[in-house]
Amino acid sequence: MDKLYIDEKKRILERYFSKKEEIINKHRAGAKGLDTVRELSDITDETIKDLAKISFPDLEEVSIVVLGGYGRRELCFKSDIDISLVFKSDNFESLKAGIESFYYSLLDLKVDIGFSPRDIKTFLELSEEDLTVATSLLQGRFITGNRDIYDDLIKKFKKLIRGKRTAYINATLRARKMRYQRTGSTIYMMEPHIKEGEGGLRDFHEVYWIARVLDDVPNYHYFVEKNIILEEEYQELMRAYDFLLKIRNEMHLICNKRCDVLVRPLQEEVVKRLGYLEKPYDSEKLRESVEKLMRLYYLYAKSINTITKRILKGITEEDGFQLFEPIDAVFSRTATEIDVLNRERFERNHTNVLRAFLYFKQYNLDFSPQLEYLLRKNESKLREHRDDPEVKKLMRTIFSDVNNLAKTIRKMQEFYVIDDLIPEFGYQRCHFQYDAYHKYTTDAHAIKAVEELENLKKLDHPHKKMMYELYKEIERKDLLIWAVFLHDIGKGHKSDHSVLGSKMAKEIMLRFGYSQRDANIVSYLVLYHLEMAKISQRRNMNEPKVINDFVKVIKNKELLKMLTVLTWCDANAVGPNIWNEWKNALLWELYFKALEVLEKGLSAEEIQKRRLEEKKRRLFAMLEIDLGEDRARFHMNRFSEYYLISTPIDDIIRHIKMEEIMFRTKKPQFYFEKKYGIGASELIIAVDRSVENPLLVVTGILSYMNINILSVYSYRRKDGATIVDLQISTSTLEVVEDQKFEQFKDLFNSYIKGEITLDDLSRKSERGFKAAAVPPPTFVKVDNETSDIYTIFDVSGEDRIGLLFDIFRVFTRFNLFVHIAKVVTQGERIRDAFYVRTFDKEKLTDELIIKEVKEELLKVLRQEEF
Numbered sequence: 001m002d003k004l005y006i007d008e009k010k011r012i013l014e015r016y017f018s019k020k021e022e023i024i025n026k027h028r029a030g031a032k033g034l035d036t037v038r039e040l041s042d043i044t045d046e047t048i049k050d051l052a053k054i055s056f057p058d059l060e061e062v063s064i065v066v067l068g069g070y071g072r073r074e075l076c077f078k079s080d081i082d083i084s085l086v087f088k089s090d091n092f093e094s095l096k097a098g099i100e101s102f103y104y105s106l107l108d109l110k111v112d113i114g115f116s117p118r119d120i121k122t123f124l125e126l127s128e129e130d131l132t133v134a135t136s137l138l139q140g141r142f143i144t145g146n147r148d149i150y151d152d153l154i155k156k157f158k159k160l161i162r163g164k165r166t167a168y169i170n171a172t173l174r175a176r177k178m179r180y181q182r183t184g185s186t187i188y189m190m191e192p193h194i195k196e197g198e199g200g201l202r203d204f205h206e207v208y209w210i211a212r213v214l215d216d217v218p219n220y221h222y223f224v225e226k227n228i229i230l231e232e233e234y235q236e237l238m239r240a241y242d243f244l245l246k247i248r249n250e251m252h253l254i255c256n257k258r259c260d261v262l263v264r265p266l267q268e269e270v271v272k273r274l275g276y277l278e279k280p281y282d283s284e285k286l287r288e289s290v291e292k293l294m295r296l297y298y299l300y301a302k303s304i305n306t307i308t309k310r311i312l313k314g315i316t317e318e319d320g321f322q323l324f325e326p327i328d329a330v331f332s333r334t335a336t337e338i339d340v341l342n343r344e345r346f347e348r349n350h351t352n353v354l355r356a357f358l359y360f361k362q363y364n365l366d367f368s369p370q371l372e373y374l375l376r377k378n379e380s381k382l383r384e385h386r387d388d389p390e391v392k393k394l395m396r397t398i399f400s401d402v403n404n405l406a407k408t409i410r411k412m413q414e415f416y417v418i419d420d421l422i423p424e425f426g427y428q429r430c431h432f433q434y435d436a437y438h439k440y441t442t443d444a445h446a447i448k449a450v451e452e453l454e455n456l457k458k459l460d461h462p463h464k465k466m467m468y469e470l471y472k473e474i475e476r477k478d479l480l481i482w483a484v485f486l487h488d489i490g491k492g493h494k495s496d497h498s499v500l501g502s503k504m505a506k507e508i509m510l511r512f513g514y515s516q517r518d519a520n521i522v523s524y525l526v527l528y529h530l531e532m533a534k535i536s537q538r539r540n541m542n543e544p545k546v547i548n549d550f551v552k553v554i555k556n557k558e559l560l561k562m563l564t565v566l567t568w569c570d571a572n573a574v575g576p577n578i579w580n581e582w583k584n585a586l587l588w589e590l591y592f593k594a595l596e597v598l599e600k601g602l603s604a605e606e607i608q609k610r611r612l613e614e615k616k617r618r619l620f621a622m623l624e625i626d627l628g629e630d631r632a633r634f635h636m637n638r639f640s641e642y643y644l645i646s647t648p649i650d651d652i653i654r655h656i657k658m659e660e661i662m663f664r665t666k667k668p669q670f671y672f673e674k675k676y677g678i679g680a681s682e683l684i685i686a687v688d689r690s691v692e693n694p695l696l697v698v699t700g701i702l703s704y705m706n707i708n709i710l711s712v713y714s715y716r717r718k719d720g721a722t723i724v725d726l727q728i729s730t731s732t733l734e735v736v737e738d739q740k741f742e743q744f745k746d747l748f749n750s751y752i753k754g755e756i757t758l759d760d761l762s763r764k765s766e767r768g769f770k771a772a773a774v775p776p777p778t779f780v781k782v783d784n785e786t787s788d789i790y791t792i793f794d795v796s797g798e799d800r801i802g803l804l805f806d807i808f809r810v811f812t813r814f815n816l817f818v819h820i821a822k823v824v825t826q827g828e829r830i831r832d833a834f835y836v837r838t839f840d841k842e843k844l845t846d847e848l849i850i851k852e853v854k855e856e857l858l859k860v861l862r863q864e865e866f
Contacts, residue, residue: 008054013108016047024077024253028273033245034074034238041073044081047109049144055102056145062087062095063142063149067114071139072205074245078252078259081106082114082136086149089119112258120153124160131171134161138212139205158216165213169316176206187301188430188444190294194244194251195260199301201248204241207308211315228314228369229307230376237307240300247297250274267293291432298430298441306414314369331359339368346374350381354394357417361398361408375415383420392513395421399485400478406451409485413443424489424504431492439575442491449484449573453565463568463584471565479518480562482509483525484569490526502527521559525566528553532567536586537824538794538833541593542646544604545788550590551597551604560598564591580733581679582710612645619649623656631660638718642789646713651725658686659721668748672741680710680727681736683744689720691752695818696808698724700761701747703805705740706731712821761805776829778861780854784843790819790835791844793853797861799830806860807834814853815839 020043027036045066052064067082069075083106087095099117106113118126127134137157142150161168180198183189187199195201211217224234247270251259254269262270267290271277277289324332324339330352332341338359340346353375360367367375385391398408412418419426431442440448456468474480486508490501505526509519531553539546554560567587571579597604616636623632635656644652658669668691671684687694695714702709710727717723728736750756776798783792795807804823811818811834820835838844844853 005054009051009105009108012047012050012054016043016109019043020077027246027249027253030275033242033247033249036249037069037074037076037245040077041070041075044070044075044109045143048083048106051105052102052144055105056095056098059145061146062098063145063147063153065140065150065153066143067136067140069139069205071136071141073141076245076249076252076258078111078255078257080112080114080258081109083116084123084140085115085117086123086153087117087119088149089121092117092119120149120156123153124156127157128160128164131168131175134168135172135209138209161213168213169210172206172210176203186440186444187305188298188441190432190439191261191263192297192301193261194248194297194301197301199298199303199305201241201244203304203308204237207311207315210312214315223311223314226314227373228311230373233307233310233376236303240303243296243300244304246274262297294432295430295441298432302414302430310369310372327359327363331356333359333363333365337366337368338363338371340371340374343370343374347378350378350385351388351390351394353378353382353417354391354398354421357408357412358394358398360411361404364404364407367411372415375417379415379417379420382417386421386511389513391421392511395512396478396514399481402450402454402477402481404454405481406447406454409447409450413447422508424508425486428489428492439578440573442488445573446485446488449487449569450481452569452572453481453484456565463579463581466588467565467568470561474561474565475558476518476521479521480525480565483522483529483562483566486522487526487529487566487570498527498530521562524559525562528563529566529570532563532587532590533571533583536590537583538822538831539786539792540646540790540820540822540835541586541590542642543787543789544608546786547590547593547597547604549786551594554594554598557595557598560591560594581677582727582729582733585678608645612641615644615649619644619652622649622653626653627656627660640715643715647715654684655686655715655723655725658684658723659717662686662688662721668752670741670745670748672738674735674737675727676735678727679733679735680729681741683726683728683736683741685724685748687722687724689722691722693812694722695724696758696805696812697748697751698726699808700758700805701744701751702726702728703802704747704761705743706801707736707740707744708733708825709804709821709823711823712818714817714819716817758809778858780857780861782850782854784845787835787843789843790837791850793834793836793857795830795832795834795857795861797830799825800863803830803860804832807832807857810853810856810860811836813856814849816844816853817841 020040023031023036023039023043026039048064048066052059056062063086065071065084065086067084069079070081075081085095085099085102095117103113103115106115123133123137127137134157137153138161140150140154179196179202183193183197183200185198187197189197193200208217208220211222215222217223220237221234223229224231229237247262248260250270250273251262251266254266254273259266268286271286271289271293276293277286281289324334326332326341327338330341330345330349332339338356346352356367356371356375359365382391399405409418413429416426419429425443425446428442428446453471456464456471459465459468471477471480483505486501486505488497488501489504489508490497490499493500502523506519506523509522510516514522531550535541535546535550541547554563564587568579568584571583593604596607600607620632620636623635626632627635639652647655654671658671662669666688669686671682673682675682685694685698691697695712699709699712708729708731710729713725715723715725730736747756751758751761776796778797780796781794783794786792797803804821808818815838816836817839818834818836820833822833822835824831836844844850
């Protein structure tokens with residue numbers, strides 16, 4: 001390799017990297033995304049031309065063609081550079097040296113290179129077999145060499161693709177559907193795939209590919225000229241595309257490689273680097289900036305998805321005669337879509353805009369391109385006539401039943417009709433919540449909750465059968481539907497979203513002509529929509545006061561039924577795997593306990609007292625048979641009344657049998673049962689007073705084993721025995737298997753023998769989760785009102801392995817006995833409740849000690865030294 005070649009190559013590469021650095025600086029200074037990718041494509045063109053000149057003795061023997069995104073002049077900073085060398089089949093041998101030299105010089109560009117030397121015949125054969133090759137060639141662009149070779153290839157390719165247009169388009173549409181399924185099937189993912197996801201760059205590309213196959217379309221403005229989209233929509237589409245390209249470029253720079261999933265840490269870095277966040281900033285400003293960025297992303301992704309679907313529909317519809325059936329004097333329907341009979345008549349009455357969506361819901365048919373055009377043109381008229389009685393009546397009709405409602409609301413949102421009629425919901429469009437718990441934006445979550453209500457009747461999950469039966473009992477299903485849709489309407493503001501949302505929901509209901517009573521019901525449901533989840537998952541439902549206080553809020557059976565179904569829909573719409581058998585069982589427990597109070601007209605204390613006397617009689621009779629009268633009385637005298645109330649008879653007998661064996665053998669006793677019905681396993685340990693802090697030991701071992709604790713009940717008897725009863729699951733919320741139980745026993749016995757210590761468990765548990773990009777709220781609240789006999793510590797913070805163990809260590813240091821622990825995990829956040837008493841079995845009322853405990857718990861939550 002001569003020195004002249006080396007020097008020339010060095011000069012070419014230095015110029016390329018210098019120009020690329022200038023482009024990066026322009027990008028960071030605010031250049032448009034499209035300008036950046038085109039400028040980067042142009043400098044890459046020049047570089048490839050120069051490298052080709054010094055690699056090939058005679059460029060007339062080869063045609064250098066660039067493909068894919070680079071072929072479209074849309075090269076991002078770390079995107080692949082796809083290059084094909086096209087040549088005639090009889091001259092490959094003479095090109096081998098030049099091809100090798102050219103390829104190795106391309107590697108010095110420090111990006112991934114897609115390199116394919118092919119003759120024309122091979123290229124066409126591959127295009128016929130492989131959708132990817134055909135698609136890349138549709139975006140092919142001649143760079144340098146013999147233009148005639150390239151023109152010959154394209155001429156033959158167009159002839160080939162014309163004969164296979166239908167097959168190509170169908171394959172592209174199938175690939176689109178599979179792509180959506182792979183990346184989440186919604187625009188509103190918290191961590192969207194900005195290239196392959198719904199509303200991403202690929203949506204934009206695919207429509208262009210199909211249009212090229214059908215009509216050799218030169219660019220997107222062609223669709224305006226053909227009256228498929230409006231000029232304003234074209235401008236919006238290009239703004240959206242430009243925005244996504246800019247974000248993608250920044251992601252490439254941050255990762256220093258190609259990356260297309262906008263994960264949370266990247267969201268944070270993007271806002272810092274692209275000027276969305278001003279210095280100095282704190283975690284709250286960072287959170288707000290990320291939410292603004294993601295809201296903008298969803299708005300633009302929705303524009304790309306909606307407009308490209310409309311184009312796709314316009315260019316792929318076959319011109320053929322279809323029988324139509326009039327719906328009324330304005331609308332008609334065919335077997336596939338709703339259309340208008342008369343455009344002028346449609347535009348004379350603003351209510352026809354809303355009536356179109358009523359028919360969309362009733363007939364479950366899509367809109368024709370003509371009707372879509374008229375809706376886009378006339379939707380703003382609804383805003384001016386929001387108070388029209390006919391508009392109100394149509395909205396009440398649309399929301400009168402849940403059939404096809406979620407799909408209809410999404411369609412209304414697509415055309416901004418729902419924004420016009422419910423501006424409070426329009427305000428929430430693409431509202432992003434920066435945490436790992438919520439998987440969808442606020443507006444998408446609300447519609448998903450309606451969809452969950454609609455899907456109850458499918459009975460495709462065991463949870464749904466009972467809930468659907470309960471739903472059928474509700475008299476005013478329309479009010480429940482509104483409550484489900486509006487339950488988070490107060491989000492996105494600074495104040496408590498339940499309180500604000502309650503007021504907003506009432507105003508919305510009155511606006512649409514509902515009575516004051518109906519509006520109050522929906523307002524009430526929105527106000528208390530979190531109550532049942534909070535009580536069932538974080539409060540002790542065996543305490544009569546908890547049930548009585550809840551019933552005072554509920555007031556009647558109809559509201560209880562509504563609130564139960566609303567709770568279920570809300571939780572299941574948060575995201576996949578949020579709701580589980582355990583939470584479902586807790587919700588039904590609360591429902592039935594409240595229902596019994598409402599039906600019998602008695603307080604929870606009275607019901608509990610009657611049951612307790614009967615329970616004592618039954619328990620004594622059973623113990624007398626098993627153990628004899630003396631041992632039966634011995635055990636009965638050592639039970640606290642609360643233990644008898646809160647523990648099922650079968651469990652009490654199990655505990656006694658374990659204690660009998662424990663006292664006789666002087667060894668800890670274990671019980672384990674897999675409960676597939678609630679998706680958890682039960683673990684019970686019985687120890688005597690020789691084992692100090694048994695609850696701490698148990699949680700330490702489970703933390704070390706990475707076992708998820710759902711709930712803890714701990715009982716101390718007068719004879720020194722302690723029972724620890726836990727519901728546990730795997731980290732994926734499945735039952736714990738037998739081998740894990742055997743491992744637990746081995747570790748517990750090792751602790752008893754002194755072979756391992758609590759410090760060992762603590763150190764081995766330090767394999768925590770990856771920290772959240774923006775930590776969830778951290779706080780400790782003390783509640784001495786809810787329970788008559790316990791002090792409740794409500795704890796919120798970032799989850800990690802070993803956290804529960806560390807929390808129990810704090811309570812142990814202050815000589816506080818944890819009787820109940822209710823454990824709730826929401827993404828990376830824990831929302832746990834701990835029922836504690838002093839070792840004198842009193843509530844904790846010393847304000848100084850309460851303050852110290854809170855401070856120590858906060859240190860644990862923040863992972864500070866304690």
